[in-house]
Amino acid sequence: MLRHVGRRLATALPSLIGVIITAFLLTRVLPGDPAAYFAGPAATEQAIAEIRTQLGLDRPVHEQFIAYVDDLAHGDLGTSLTTGQPVTRDIIARLPASAELTLTGLLAAVLIAVPLxxxxxxxxxxxxxxxxxxxxxxxxxxxxxFTGLLLVYVFYYQTGIAPAPLGRLDIFFSPPPQVTGFYLIDSLIAGDIETFRSAAAQIFLPATTLAIFSLAPIARMTRASMLSVLASDFVRTARANGLSTWRVIVVYAFRNAMLPVITTLGMVFSFLLGANVLVEKVFAWPGIGSYAVEALIASDFAPVQGFVLAMAALYVLLNLLIDLAYGVIDPRVQMEG
Structure with missing residues (x-):
């Protein structure tokens, strides 16, 4: 098992290196000057040049890249100019919000799309x-x-069923003691039902938005995979032996149809990580997606690079978990690997 995990991580290393290079170069070619942005509209050329020198932006690109890689090797993703905090600290603080939203939306989609x-x-x-x-x-x-704005218009503006789309909790509630960083789980651990209800009400619309976005590929793949398995000889044999329809469908057919569905779940999760950026802006959700957008508008390079690297690391981890899930669902996959 450990050898399998090590081999998968080794194959992902070139991809991470490519992500680091690409993210660094793209932030340098994007329009905008962080020195001019933070100097202000009334700043002189001399003041802007001094800020550019302080940020190291006057150095050749290859020297900036070497310094960036050296900082990465020491676990330093840089400092955000917009927040004044280390990027690592900002990402750690905001990642649970994005993860909770994404996983809740994906779970809701699975609970609807798979049975459907x-x-x-x-x-x-x-x-x-x-x-x-x-x-x-x-x-x-x-x-x-558009789905997010439509849900806000119907459920908040028109009917008043949902609370105002302004963050993870109502303004009258305080965050629960942090254990996992997920407000839904932490509030239950603390036994604070009122905070749990507030967190559930706030996450309902953004999670529903992501669930609607991810319903289609999961439902279609489940249907196609099940149709293929239901036409197999072993399913017809199970039915001929008098097994109940429920047992044939759930125990025999669905278990053998799960591998393509698991693969689709991995792809959908990666899509949701990208969709999170828009959903977080619509619902004022304090995740790393909105953090990256704000940094991009301000031409703040370090948070954007940290966001891209964090998303790449999550994608690699997700693929590893999918590979391990293959071995649990079908041991033959692990043996062949």
Whole structure:
């Protein structure tokens, strides 16, 4: 197992190196001058030049890159000019908010899309199959930011069912004692039901937005994979032996259809990490997506580079977990690997 994990991490190392180089170069070619931004509109050319020298932006690009890599080797992602804090500290503080939102949205999508895909495959051509197609088409057709704004308009502005989309908690509540960084879990650990309700109410709309965005690929892959497995010989044999429909579908068919679904979940999670940037801005969610956007507007290089590197590391970790899940679901995959 450890050898397998080490081999996977070794293959991901070139990708991380490529991400570091690409993120560094892209931040240098983007329009905008951080020295001019932070000097202010009334600053003189001399003042801007002094700030540029202090930031090291007057040095050749290759020297800046060498200094950046050296800082990375020492665990230093730089300092954010907008917050005045180390980027590592900012990311650690904001990452739980993004992770909680993404995982909640993905969990909601799975709880809806997987049963829907199974039912659509079992009852092919029925009304539930057509409903699955309609939901899938709607989910991929609506831009994620438009879905978020539409939900805010309906559930907050028109009906008042949802609270104001302003962060992770209502202004009258304080964050629970931090254990995991997830307000839903930490409030339950603390036994604070009122804070849990507030956190659940705040996360409902943004998580629903992400769930709608990710419903389509999960439901369609579940349906397609189940259709393929249901047509297999071992499923027909199980039915011929008199096994119940529930046992045939859940124990035999779905277990063998899970590998493509797990792969799709990994892809959807990576898509949600990108969609998080827009959703966090719509709902004023204090995650690393909004943090990166604010830094990008201010031409603040270090947070943008730290955000890209953090997303790449999460993607590598996700792929590793998917590989390990393959071995748990189907031991033959691990043996062949």
């Amino acid at each position: 895909g199974i039912a659509a495959a079992v009852r092919q051509g029925s009304w539930i199959d057509h409903l699955s197609r309609i939901l899938a088409t709607s989910g991929v057709s609506l831009p994620v930011f």
